[in-house]
Amino acid sequence: MYAVLALIVGVAVGLLVHPTVPEWLAPYLPIAVVAALDAVFGGLRAKLDNIFDAKVFVVSFVANVLVAAFIVFLGDQLGVGTQLSTAVVVVLGIRIFGNAAAIRRHIFKA
């Protein structure tokens, strides 16, 4: 529950502060967000499965974000940044859908 509150606080801070994204971060931000969303959905599913581990969540969150950013960075260096970004988004999207399906089964039993 505090996680949801923190999420809301983050959104509110973002809305109030109107920060500007640094140039070097701009290409990685969308991918990082998607990766973090994947971690959050995974954590939510684990919570519902009663196997939630704070360490796993934190590590997976940070690792997801870093790996996603690294893949995009690598793709940019290799000249296939757009394609790799698409690939990362697709894979993460599939995972998010899978987790969302598990969560749905838990909540609605369907």
Add this chain to the structure above:
Amino acid sequence: MTDAPVGPDPQPPTRTRWSGGGAHVLIAALCALLGFAVVLQVQRTAAGDTLAAARPDDLVQILDELQRREDDLNSEIAGLQESLGRLQRSGDSSEEALAEAQRQSAALGILTGTVPATGPGVSIVIADPDGRVPPEVLLDAIQELRNAGAEAFQVGPVRIGVDSAFTGSGGAVVLDGRALTAPYTITAVGDPPTLAAALAIPGGVLDTVRRAGGTMDVTQSDRVTVDALRQPREPLYARPAQ
């Protein structure tokens, strides 16, 4: 990097150690960061300033696309300008053709008597008190005028055309089916002195009229008007060759 939150304690991570308040704070911070980042990205996307953050590859692709489109549009412009020029040229030439056709139509109209004609010329009045001037005299007068370069004539109310014919007899001259009454008035467009001289040659029209007991007055004028018209005749059989 994953070691960072572990802290100074290198113990194997256990559930108990991670379930403390620190872990909660960490998770809350990460969630807050996620919300913050989401808002950041959404705002950035909504601002439409995506080009500034786009990758060089994408920019090159977009630039290529734009240049291709520009090329397409340029060639389209060139094609349209070419067709515009073509249409303007053909418009000019058709205008010229129209003017030429109108000139020809005017010339032919004067020749065939379908349009009024005006210009320098002579007015001739042939009085025939005895009724003895025959149609041949009027025909001679027309022939002489034509030889002298007259370009349009009318006798009384009748325009002379290519198929005009004097018939009847002295005192009852008929021109193209219309009876003429003396005095006969002939109007001719041409060079006035030449026309007058042509009628006055010895043994010519003037003498003939006098012999028949009539008189002839020739008035030279800078401007006479031949305004009697003939109906244009559609040829029944003849068609333009070619």
